[in-house]
Every structure is written in structure tokens, then in C-alpha cells.
Amino acid sequence: xxxxxxxxxxxxxxxxxxxxxxxxxxxxxxxxxxxxxxxxxxxxxxxxxxxxxxxxxxxxxxxxxxxxxxxxxxxxxxxxxxxxxxxxxxxxxxxxxxxxxxxxxxxxxxxxxxxxxxxxxxxxxxxxxxxxxxxxxxxxxxxxxxxxxxxxxxxxxxxxxxxxxxxxxxxxxxxxxxxxxxxxxxxxxxxxxxxxxxxxxxxxxxxxxxxxxxxxxxxxxxxxxxxxxxxxxxxxxxxxxxxxxxxxxxxxxxxxxxxxxxxxxxxxxxxxxxxxxxxxxxxxxxxxxxxxxxxxxxxxxxx
Amino acid sequence: xxxxxxxxxxxxxxxxxxxxxxxxxxxxxxxxxxxxxxxxxxxxxxxxxxxxxxxxxxxxxxxxxxxxxxxxxxxxxxxxxxxxxxxxxxxxxxxxxxxxxxxxxxxxxxxxxxxxxxxxxxxxxxxxxxxxxxxxxxxxxxxxxxxxxxxxxxxxxxxxxxxxxx
Numbered sequence: 001x002x003x004x005x006x007x008x009x010x011x012x013x014x015x016x017x018x019x020x021x022x023x024x025x026x027x028x029x030x031x032x033x034x035x036x037x038x039x040x041x042x043x044x045x046x047x048x049x050x051x052x053x054x055x056x057x058x059x060x061x062x063x064x065x066x067x068x069x070x071x072x073x074x075x076x077x078x079x080x081x082x083x084x085x086x087x088x089x090x091x092x093x094x095x096x097x098x099x100x101x102x103x104x105x106x107x108x109x110x111x112x113x114x115x116x117x118x119x120x121x122x123x124x125x126x127x128x129x130x131x132x133x134x135x136x137x138x139x140x141x142x143x144x145x146x147x148x149x150x151x152x153x154x155x156x157x158x159x160x161x162x163x164x165x166x167x168x169x170x171x172x173x174x175x176x177x178x179x180x181x182x183x184x185x186x187x188x189x190x191x192x193x194x195x196x197x198x199x200x201x202x203x204x205x206x207x208x209x210x211x212x213x214x215x216x217x218x219x220x221x222x223x224x225x226x227x228x229x230x231x232x233x234x235x236x237x238x239x240x241x242x243x244x245x246x247x248x249x250x251x252x253x254x255x256x257x258x259x260x261x262x263x264x265x266x267x268x269x270x271x272x273x274x275x276x277x278x279x280x281x282x283x284x285x286x287x288x289x290x291x292x293x294x295x296x297x298x299x300x301x302x303x
Numbered sequence: 304x305x306x307x308x309x310x311x312x313x314x315x316x317x318x319x320x321x322x323x324x325x326x327x328x329x330x331x332x333x334x335x336x337x338x339x340x341x342x343x344x345x346x347x348x349x350x351x352x353x354x355x356x357x358x359x360x361x362x363x364x365x366x367x368x369x370x371x372x373x374x375x376x377x378x379x380x381x382x383x384x385x386x387x388x389x390x391x392x393x394x395x396x397x398x399x400x401x402x403x404x405x406x407x408x409x410x411x412x413x414x415x416x417x418x419x420x421x422x423x424x425x426x427x428x429x430x431x432x433x434x435x436x437x438x439x440x441x442x443x444x445x446x447x448x449x450x451x452x453x454x455x456x457x458x459x460x461x462x463x464x465x466x467x468x469x
Contacts, residue, residue, distance in 0.1 A: 022443035023335045024408040025400075026367040220407060 005032055009198045019218040030223040031288065033262035034271065036102075038259040040261070041230065043297075044102035045092055053086035064093040065144035066120055067189055074137030075124055083126045092121035095144070096233050096302035097239060099258065104228065106241040109156060109167035109206060113212075113249045115236035116152050117184075117203035118143050124198060132181055138194035143203050145190030158200025164241055167202050207236055207251075213278050214248040219286040227252070227262040227272075227288065232303050250278045252275070257303055259298070271296055284293070325431065329450025331360055336444060338366035344376075345376050346452055354378040355388075360448075364401075372396040372417060392420040394437065404468040417441045429454045 027114050050060050054074070059067040068089065075083055094100045095118040100107070107116040118142065124131040156167040157174070171178045183202050191203045207294065217229055229242035240247045250256060254260035260272035270288040291299075305357040324347055332339035344358035362368055374396020381390040398415040400406075421437030431452040438445045 018441055021335050021438075025406050025411070025442060025444070026336050027407060030407065159368055220409065 003256065017152075030042040030219070031264070031270075032223050033226045033264050035226050036228045036261050036263045039263050040104060043255045045094060048091045048093075050089040050091070051086055052089060055085075057259075059140075060089055060091070061143075062091045062093045062120075064095055065189065066093050066169075067139075067142040068122065068139060070124075070139035071137075072137065073163060073209060074133050074145065075126070075131040076134045077126060080134075083106060086252050087131065088125045089126065090121070090123040091281075094119040094121075096301075097237065098232075098297070099230075100239045100299060101230050102240060104164060105166050106230075106235070106239045106289060107167065107202065108164075108167070108205065108249065110203065111249050112168060112206050113208065113233070113238045113240055113251060114156065114202070114204040115153075115207040115235075115238055116205075116249065117145050117148070117237070118300060119158075119202045120201065122195070122198055132264050133198055135177060135196075138180050138196045139198075140177065141195050141201065142187055142189035143184075143233050144191040148184075148186045148190050150186050151183055153191050153196060153203040155182045155184060156202040156204040157195075157197050157243070158202065161199065162257060165200055165205055167200075170190075171196055193281060205236075210247045211252045213252055213281045214240070214246055214278075215246075215256075215278070216244045216281075217242055217260070217286050218283055219288075222262075222286060222288045224286060227260050227286070229258070229260040229286075232257045232259065233303065252279060254278055259300070259303070260286055260288065269293055269296060271299070273299060280298050306467050321446040321456070323347075324350075325452040325454045326432075327358075327433070327452035328401075329433075331362065331446055331448045332445040333362065333368065333444055334363075335442075336366065338362045338368045340366070342448060342450065342454075343396050344380075344450075346397040347453060349452070351440065352380040352383065354380070356392075358394075358396075360396075369402040370398060370400045372398040374417070374420075378423070385422070386399075386428055386431075389424045390422065392419075392421045392423060392435070392437070394421070398441075415441060423448075425452065427452075 018088045058069045061067050094105055096105055105119055107114040140171055145260060154169055156169055158165040159168050169182060174197060176196055178196060178269045180196055184191035184193045195201050217224055224245055231240040231247045233256055235254060256276050256278050258274045262270045269291055272288050316330060324345060329342040331342050335353045340360050340362035341447045342358060342360040346414040347355040356378055358376060359370040359373050374394050376392045376394040378390045378392045380388045380390045398417045399417060400413050403413050417467050418440045419437045421435055423429045423433055423435035425433035433450055433452060435448040
């Protein structure tokens with residue numbers, strides 16, 4: 001009887017420790033989010049459409065001040081045929097970090113973080129068919145800038161076959177023989193250049209060749225798999241978007257502003273914001289918090 | 304690694320000096336991680352109140368926790384009536400948590416030393432089904448283990464001296 005009592009007491013003690021059981025090793029009840037793409041798309045710059053129905057002196061001017069000069073003689077259908085009027089020119093202007101974030105258009109070329117004076121997307125269509133520039137034709141583009149530097153920015157073209165768009169200097173990648181200078185000149189508007197390919201165009205500069213670092217994003221409370229995370233470098237207006245929760249290629253010593261955006265299943269907006277000086281590889285613990293559209297917009301305006 | 308070598312030396316000594324052994328296999332279910340595993344054990348001093356039980360467990364890859372543990376239990380029979388034995392146990396095991404990177408647990412690491420306390424019952428002589436409930440102090444998890452032991456040796460009671468104690 002004594003042994004039985006001892007056994008029962010032991011068993012009772014063991015049952016008591018049940019209350020301290022932990023599911024920490026598998027606990028997955030992190031805050032879940034859905035893709036913020038619908039929200040970001042709703043905020044992004046509209047693509048402006050210009051119907052060109054007759055010859056003129058130009059330029060076409062976008063609502064943020066981008067000026068475009070080009071002629072119908074330079075435009076070709078995919079089969080190489082010339083076109084006649086009317087045709088359509090489409091323009092997207094991304095000059096503010098907020099707009100680059102909404103469009104999810106980082107300024108990274110071949111893994112290098114680029115300084116930027118702005119991104120535009122310039123396209124032309126005839127009856128819905130995309131047009132291309134005939135060689136050796138070029139369109140003149142001027143991108144507004146209050147303080148442009150001579151011989152500073154290069155003409156980068158966006159490779160849209162990868163996501164996000166990768167910025168390239170070499171037109172040969174698309175089989176185009178470059179005839180124009182790849183360096184932006186300065187005019188009364190800002191930066192100006194002759195562009196030889198339609199699509200995404202960026203006034204960029206590869207400004208750094210030293211040691212780079214990576215930021216890894218982690219969270220004990222939020223599932224970050226559907227969170228859009230950006231790193232903005234205000235000194236160079238550079239934008240990096242984290243891929244697989246890692247933002248890499250960040251120049252050593254720069255000040256970085258981190259902004260993460262997510263939308264939960266109820267459509268509520270969440271964000272995380274931090275500012276860091278990047279001097280080594282580091283992990284950032286993210287804790288998302290609720291924010292209104294107005295406040296997030298204001299935050300992005302202040303980047 | 305030295306601790307593992309010591310563990311096997313001890314096992315060798317126990318094997319040579321103890322008189323009855325049983326081999327066992329088992330199935331495991333971790334109540335907190337909801338993981339299933341398999342186990343194998345050698346019960347030394349099978350007919351004594353105090354038993355040494357080196358054992359191995361493996362929680363299979365499809366589980367939320369994929370791991371193996373190699374360890375040693377000490378079992379003490381509290382209630383022994385005929386073929387029935389109810390015992391308390393303490394276990395120390397070296398654990399390899401193979402998918403620790405999938406866990407959000409703070410401080411998760413692949414190599415761990417797990418201490419366990421538990422209780423079990425077994426019934427039989429040559430074939431002994433057993434059932435155990437064990438609590439992992441390190442991870443604060445409980446698991447159930449059910450299996451069967453097969454008596455494989457009834458050696459002489461002669462005591463041999465272990466070289467490790469020379």
C-alpha cells in the first residue's frame with residue numbers, strides 16, 4: 001500500500017508538471033497577412049496615356065514634368081512595319097521614394113544598389129500593339145531635377161524579364177547597337193538623354209564599389225512571408241526590396257530607412273518602420289503595427 | 304563527443320555485469336509537438352527493481368519536429384506484483400533536432416541535452432508490453448511511448464568486474 005501511494009504521488013506530481021507543457025517548438029500562431037499588392041497597386045502612379053494624332057513640335061509633358069520628344073518615323077510594329085497616325089504614348093513617372101515603393105520598383109542593377117534621379121516607363125502602342133524604336137532612332141527624354149549634376153547619371157534600361165525589374169546599362173543585351181551617349185546631360189528641366197529603347201528608363205549611377213552588407217528580417221510575432229519590405233537610402237534615393245526576407249548589397253556606412261507594409265485578412269493596413277546605420281550584416285526583428293492609410297502615406301512622403 | 308564515448312563504455316560494462324536483458328521497440332507520440340516517432344531500447348537488469356535502459360528514439364521527418372535522441376533511462380519499480388511492474392523513470396539523452404531552423408522558438412539549436420521524468424507500466428515476463436508517459440524538462444513537452452520488450456538473455460548472476468572501474 002505504501003508503494004502504491006508513492007507511485008500515485010509520483011504520478012500526481014508528473015501530472016502537475018503537465019500545466020507547464022510548452023508548444024514553443026511548433027507554435028505558429030504568428031500574425032498572418034495577405035499580399036499587399038492590391039493596396040500598393042491602388043496607390044501607384046497611373047500610367048498616363050497620350051494619343052498622338054498628328055505631327056507637332058512636342059514635347060509630350062507628363063504630369064510630374066517629364067518631357068519627351070519623338071517622331072512617328074522612329075516607331076515600328078513588331079514586324080518592322082512603319083505606322084501612321086494615330087498612335088499612343090504611355091508614361092509612368094516615379095520620382096519620389098513613395099512612388100517607387102508603391103510600384104515596387106527598386107533601384108538595383110545586377111545586384112548593385114544604384115543612386116537614382118527617377119524612373120520612368122515610356123511605351124508606345126498602335127491599336128494595342130506595342131511599338132519599338134527603329135535603329136538608330138532615339139527619343140529625347142528630360143527628367144525633372146532641381147539640382148542635376150553634369151556627367152553624373154547614366155541611362156539605365158529596365159530588364160522586365162525578371163522580377164523585380166533589373167537595371168542594365170548595356171543595350172546590347174536587347175540586341176541594340178548603342179548610338180547615343182549613355183550619360184545624362186543637363187538641361188533646364190533636369191537630366192536629359194537620348195533613349196534608344198522604350199520601356200523602363202532610370203537616371204542612375206552605380207555609386208559604390210566597397211563592402212556591402214545584408215539585412216535579414218525576422219519576427220517572433222508576425223509571419224513576414226506576405227509582407228513587402230523596402231530599404232530606402234535617402235542620401236542616394238536608392239530603393240532596395242527585400243527578397244526572401246533579405247535585403248542585400250547595402251553599402252557599408254549608409255543610413256537606411258526600413259519600411260514594411262502588409263495587409264491582413266480584414267483589409268487592415270500594417271507597417272513597420274525603422275532607421276539604421278548599416279555597418280555590418282544584421283538581423284532586424286520586425287513587429288508590425290496597425291496604421292491608417294493616411295498615416296502610412298504621410299510616413300512615405302517623409303522618406 | 305567524450306560524453307557519448309563514456310556512455311557507450313558504461314553500456315559495455317553494464318552489458319557484461321548484469322544478468323537479464325530485454326530488447327524493445329516502441330512507438331512514440333509527443334503531445335505538444337504532435338509528432339510521431341519510433342524507438343528502440345535495451346532493458347538491462349530486466350528482472351530487477353532498478354533497471355538501466357539505454358534507448359534511441361527518432362521522430363520521423365514528416366512531423367513538425369524531426370529529431371533523434373540517444374540516451375539512458377534509470378527505471379525503478381515502485382509496484383511489482385507478479386508480472387506487473389509500475390515504475391518511475393529518469394532519462395538523460397543527447398538530442399539532435401534536425402529541423403530546428405523551421406522553429407520560431409527563441410534559442411532553438413540543433414544539439415540539446417534532454418532530461419526527462421516519467422512513469423510507466425509493463426506486464427509480462429518474456430514478452431512485456433509497456434506504456435510510458437514522460438516529461439521533457441528541457442523542452443517542457445510530454446510524450447507517450449508504447450511498445451513491447453522481448454527477453455533476450457537470462458545470464459548468470461555472476462558479477463564481473465568492469466575494466467572501467469579498475
